[in-house]
Amino acid sequence: MINAIDVTNLNYSYPDGTKALDGIDIKIEEGEKTVIVGPNGAGKTTLFLHLNGTLKSQGKNVSIFGRNISEMAIEERIREIGIIFQDPDDQLFMPTVYDDIAFGPLNMGLENKEVDEKVKKALSIVGLEGFEDKVPHHLSYGQKKKVAMASVLSMEPKILVIDEPTANLDPRSRKELIKLINKLNKNQGITIIMATHDVNALPQLSDRVYVLNHKIIAQGSPREIFSDSTVLKENNLEAPDVFKLFKVLGFFGYDYDTLPLSIDEAIEELTKTIETNNGHIHLHIHEHTHQNIRDFINNNDHHH
Numbered sequence: 360m361i362n363a364i365d366v367t368n369l370n371y372s373y374p375d376g377t378k379a380l381d382g383i384d385i386k387i388e389e390g391e392k393t394v395i396v397g398p399n400g401a402g403k404t405t406l407f408l409h410l411n412g413t414l415k416s417q418g419k420n421v422s423i424f425g426r427n428i429s430e431m432a433i434e435e436r437i438r439e440i441g442i443i444f445q446d447p448d449d450q451l452f453m454p455t456v457y458d459d460i461a462f463g464p465l466n467m468g469l470e471n472k473e474v475d476e477k478v479k480k481a482l483s484i485v486g487l488e489g490f491e492d493k494v495p496h497h498l499s500y501g502q503k504k505k506v507a508m509a510s511v512l513s514m515e516p517k518i519l520v521i522d523e524p525t526a527n528l529d530p531r532s533r534k535e536l537i538k539l540i541n542k543l544n545k546n547q548g549i550t551i552i553m554a555t556h557d558v559n560a561l562p563q564l565s566d567r568v569y570v571l572n573h574k575i576i577a578q579g580s581p582r583e584i585f586s587d588s589t590v591l592k593e594n595n596l597e598a599p600d601v602f603k604l605f606k607v608l609g610f611f612g613y614d615y616d617t618l619p620l621s622i623d624e625a626i627e628e629l630t631k632t633i634e635t636n637n638g639h640i641h642l643h644i645h646e647h648t649h650q651n652i653r654d655f656i657n658n659n660d661h662h663h
């Protein structure tokens with residue numbers, strides 16, 4: 360089977376000598392949702408810039424659907440893989456929103472009418488109908504992020520690379536964006552790879568998680584990664600709030616089956632526990648409760 364993305368032994372140092380990536384191996388199957396987590400400066404953005412050929416390493420380390428990226432023409436590449444940059448100001452450079460979103464389709468050689476349709480469709484997907492004539496530069500950060508997304512969606516790529524999709528979005532925009540990403544993945548089979556610090560959104564956004572800190576430190580399901588407290592601590596990561604809360608409940612004697620990663624899972628877990636315990640949840644302070652909590656807080660609070 361051909362992978363959507365194959366990264367093999369990718370190394371990269373910036374011209375000033377900063378070593379950003381050290382022997383990266385990542386395989387992503389078509390239709391998978393992958394999240395890359397890691398501290399600031401870990402190399403996530405650097406990795407993404409290699410996926411569409413913005414940055415190039417010495418060797419032939421990146422393949423898209425089995426083809427080496429360095430051997431693909433730009434028109435081919437943008438059909439396969441679209442990257443939404445961390446900073447929308449790096450993405451938007453045209454005088455109007457329309458021009459920015461039309462740029463890709465025009466470069467693919469589409470007729471004006473078709474381009475019009477793609478722009479309309481992309482704007483409606485991100486909920487910015489009527490923004491065609493706005494100046495990208497004047498938009499709010501969240502609006503720019505959506506226009507940047509639309510400027511990639513208008514090319515209908517098979518793989519979407521999204522750098523920090525939820526950063527700086529208000530709760531509603533954030534929720535809508537999570538929904539949109541999942542819809543694109545589920546309904547259109549688009550392969551998604553994201554970087555995020557939004558651990559509360561991560562469980563809904565990923566089949567597989569890679570921890571990157573210049574090297575690949577770990578990979579696994581969200582549950583596997585969040586259960587590894589050493590990996591979390593050593594890489595400035597934390598588990599979702601609800602996961603931590605249930606760990607604390609555990610110190611008060613709550614006997615959980617599995618630690619929930621989301622509110623939905625928490626409701627399921629609580630319901631199950633109540634049903635199997637004659638309608639009650641028993642919590643109590645035992646000999647180790649306070650010590651366990653102190654250890655837990657020391658382990659999780661990076662400021663101490």
Ligand SMILES: Nc1ncnc2c1ncn2[C@@H]1O[C@H](COP(=O)(O)OP(=O)(O)OP(=O)(O)O)[C@@H](O)[C@H]1O
Pocket residue numbers: 373374375377378379397398399400401402403404405406445
């Ligand atoms: N153009 C550049 N020239 C020199 N060093 C750079 C350049 N761009 C990034 N770096 C360095 O490369 C390293 C990796 O940066 P990168 O932006 O890939 O990290 P990141 O994981 O995306 O971080 P963040 O979570 O803050 O977005 C950092 O040490 C950064 O300072």
Ligand SMILES: [Mg+2]
Pocket residue numbers: 403404405445522
């Ligand atoms: Mg980054």
